[in-house]
Amino acid sequence: MELLKVIKERKSIRAFKPDIIPKETVEEILTLAANAPSAINLQPWELYVVMGDEKARLSRRLLKAYREKKISCSPGNVKPLAEQFSKRGVASFELMNPYLEKIGQDFNVFINEGSCNFYGAPVAIILCLDNAFSKARLVDIGIILGYITLIAYDFGLGTCPIGLISAYEDDIKELLDIPENKDVVIGIAIGYPDWTNPINEFKTPRDSIDSFVRWID
Numbered sequence: 001m002e003l004l005k006v007i008k009e010r011k012s013i014r015a016f017k018p019d020i021i022p023k024e025t026v027e028e029i030l031t032l033a034a035n036a037p038s039a040i041n042l043q044p045w046e047l048y049v050v051m052g053d054e055k056a057r058l059s060r061r062l063l064k065a066y067r068e069k070k071i072s073c074s075p076g077n078v079k080p081l082a083e084q085f086s087k088r089g090v091a092s093f094e095l096m097n098p099y100l101e102k103i104g105q106d107f108n109v110f111i112n113e114g115s116c117n118f119y120g121a122p123v124a125i126i127l128c129l130d131n132a133f134s135k136a137r138l139v140d141i142g143i144i145l146g147y148i149t150l151i152a153y154d155f156g157l158g159t160c161p162i163g164l165i166s167a168y169e170d171d172i173k174e175l176l177d178i179p180e181n182k183d184v185v186i187g188i189a190i191g192y193p194d195w196t197n198p199i200n201e202f203k204t205p206r207d208s209i210d211s212f213v214r215w216i217d
């Protein structure tokens with residue numbers, strides 16, 4: 001598929017068919033994604049691909065942890081946000097609401113429990129970074145995340161980045177036997193989109209570049 005078409009059409013998917021993704025397909029996607037640039041070509045990412053019964057076990061553990069600790073999806077600000085950012089946050093919640101009404105779901109339950117369950121996707125990818133790296137290397141993790149989402153779309157798959165799971169890092173590390181010195185940065189839900197679910201009709205808008213670009217010439 002044409003790259004620009006993929007970039008324009010990709011969106012986060014929050015309802016998946018239970019269909020299994022062949023392991024070779026995931027391997028191909030990750031092999032392509034490894035072409036992502038990284039500082040000094042360090043390729044600092046470490047990925048755990050969780051599927052089958054192990055994925056179900058991971059979802060159960062995360063849901064349990066969420067119900068006990070109740071840490072929700074949030075932007076995780078350090079300081080109050082500038083108006084344009086907080087407005088976008090509120091707008092994206094409001095835009096999703098009519099679709100949630102169609103499926104009779106409460107926003108908080110759907111987003112938080114849904115994220116812990118990787119929205120029912122058959123595959124969950126956990127992206128980790130060795131804690132010997134500086135936080136600057138999170139940029140590299142972000143780049144490979146972007147590559148994976150775009151390449152998966154080209155393969156007819158849907159994805160949703162799942163930042164919430166980093167709040168439950170200890171549970172994930174214990175369950176998946178991830179070494180102590182690896183930080184869980186983010187997860188990705190990946191699977192075949194359930195296009196019959198209205199939540200997948202939802203497409204977030206973008207502000208014009210005038211809202212974030214200052215030309216210096």
Ligand SMILES: Cc1cc2nc3c(=O)[nH]c(=O)nc-3n(C[C@H](O)[C@H](O)[C@H](O)COP(=O)(O)O)c2cc1C
Pocket residue numbers: 010011012013014073092111115160161162163164165186203204
């Ligand atoms: C770093 C990051 C973390 C995210 N975490 C979550 C999450 O925990 N749960 C969720 O439902 N969506 C999550 N998302 C998806 C965003 O909500 C989504 O990308 C955004 O609303 C823009 O929509 P789009 O991906 O459909 O273009 C995350 C996206 C990014 C990039």
